[in-house]
Structures are given as structure tokens and as C-alpha cells.
Amino acid sequence: MLTRQKSNNTTPEAVPAPPAAAPHPGAGYGTAARMLALLRIATGFVFLWAFLDKLLGLGYSTPSAAAWINGGSPAKGFLGHVNVGPFAATFHGWAGAAWADWLFMLGLAGIGIAVLTGVALRIAALSGTVMLLLMWAAEWPLAQHTTTGQPSGSTNPLLDYHIIYALVLIVLAATGAGDTWGLGRWWSARITRRYHHPWLR
Secondary structure, three states: OEEEEOOOOOOEEEEOOOOOOOOOOOOOOOHHHHHHHHHHHHHHHHHHHHHHHHHHOOOOOOOHHHOHHHOOOOOHHHHOOOOOOOOHHHHHHHOOOHHHHHHHHHHHHHHHHHHHHOOOHHHHHHHHHHHHHHHHHHHOOOOOEOOOOOEOOOOOOOOOHHHHHHHHHHHHHHOOHHHOOOOHHHHHHHHHHHHOOHHHO
8 A cells, every 4th residue: 555644744544556457358368358269269160161061062951062161142042942031032032142141151261260260359359240230130030920921940030040140249349359369469469459449459
């Protein structure tokens, strides 16, 4: 505790020390930081695997014949089967369009690489949230029935895995989860500080 003397030098007056800066939630190698890093790596792998499967047709959600490198349309399979919600016709119009395929694949690859390596997490969170909200709108969980009257299969009218993934991306960016087991510190020192723009973080 720092002290200072009054002008008459009789009674010391306590001077409170400045509060210590709170550590960044994602900084260091504590348990919470490691768990956030594991969550980041797993989430990044989900996006990157989806990109590779659609690019190469690894036989999981995309057969080899429908691979992008074999002339398939990555977005058509999803958008072409939209049968719920007020935007079904719009998504059908986008299905198979080259611009939709490129945006979808670049989004999957960019978000996957950024989150997996721990760099540009704010940009990844923003773009990933936009992509996931569009996918949420395509599945439209508010609907209990499809356009043909069949059960939609929705189990929750508001929250589904797209919203959860979007929240995960936001949490990872907000907590600096790329600093542990990732390149977040290097990215911050080399890129963010150089260009003086926090959104590059």
C-alpha cells in the first residue's frame, strides 16, 4: 500500500494502488483458456471439413460425383431443397448460381482456417454469423410444416445449431481464444498493431 504524508507530517494518508488490469479471458494457459482453445479448434475443423467435403467429395455429405472439382454445385444441394419459410423461392433462385457457390465455399474455407489457426477471429465471427443466419433462414425452424404440408422436423422455433455455432464464433472472438494454442498473439503483433485497426483482431 502506497502512503503519502500530509503537509504537517503527522498522519500518513493511505493512497489506494491503481487497480490491476484484468487479464484477457482467453489469455494464458489456464483451464478456461485451454477449453476455449479446444472449442475454437473443434469449431474451425467443422467449417474446414465442410469445405473439404464439398470440394473433394469425400463421401460424407457430398459424394465424389457431386464434388465441386467434378463440376458439382456446393450450394445447390442445400438451397435447392429448401421447402419451408417465406424465403424458399429466393433460395431456389440462388441454387446453382456460380456466385453463390463461390461465396459459400470461400466462407467455409476462410472461417475454418481463421478459427482453426486463431487469427482474424472478429472477421470470422462476423462473416460466419451472417452465413449461419442465412442458413437458419433457409431451414426456418419457426415452421412446423413444409410447403407441401409435411412435418418440418423442427424441434425449436428459434434456436437451432446454426444459432449455437454463431454464438460460439462470437464468444471465441470476444475472449481472444486464438491466443492459446493458436496464432492470435502473432497475428495481433504483426497485423492488428501494424494497421492500427482492432477489427483485424
